[in-house]
Amino acid sequence: MEYVTLTAGLRNENLATHIETSGAYPLSGDWDWICLSPKKRMLPLDDIYKVADELKVIVYNQNDFVFAEEQARKYNPIANYFYNLNGANVSK
Template identity: 60%
Template sequence: MVTGGEPLTWDMTVLTNKLKEQNLRVHIETSGAYPVTGSWDWFCLSPKKTKLPVEDAYKIAHELKVIIHNKHDFQFAEEQAAKINDNAILFLQPEWSKKEEMTPLIVDYVMNNPKWRVSLQTHKYLNIP
């Protein structure tokens, strides 16, 4: 899994080719705000409002994960879902510092909008850095 910071600020072609030469599956989580490089087995698009994804990211994403900080982020999530390819899985995830407030709202939203799923940062609940 390639993540952290914004991996697509660098050309990922050499890295993904080397990993695939070792018969490894290669996954990425990215905001999609930079040109897509590399060869990915799983592409998680987690867009940010401040710099939206490039068109190619919407086309190849296997999943769309939208972080929910406040009630207005549900509208942003729907706007992003309207741009994503038809095969992508849609996730809503509470921003960690707002999890107590936002998780119940996300659960209600998903119950009323079943195209969405709930995503949680399980490693944080388990205190795994």
């Protein structure tokens, strides 16, 4: 889906543009904030890691921590990333 027209219209109205994406498909539009939320079954395209402002990985079990760390190593080092432990089944 193309978002160039949508984001341009929002910017013309002085509205910020934010998107959360798995990164599995090419990104279109001009976004102020991009949250990358990668999925194991369909990994993000390599170029999304360079433009994402935030990395969000859902952690449900111990294996998800491994996936999260793998994703963090590819991620823009000056951006933010968070672990979501809501409802997680992990040992402390």
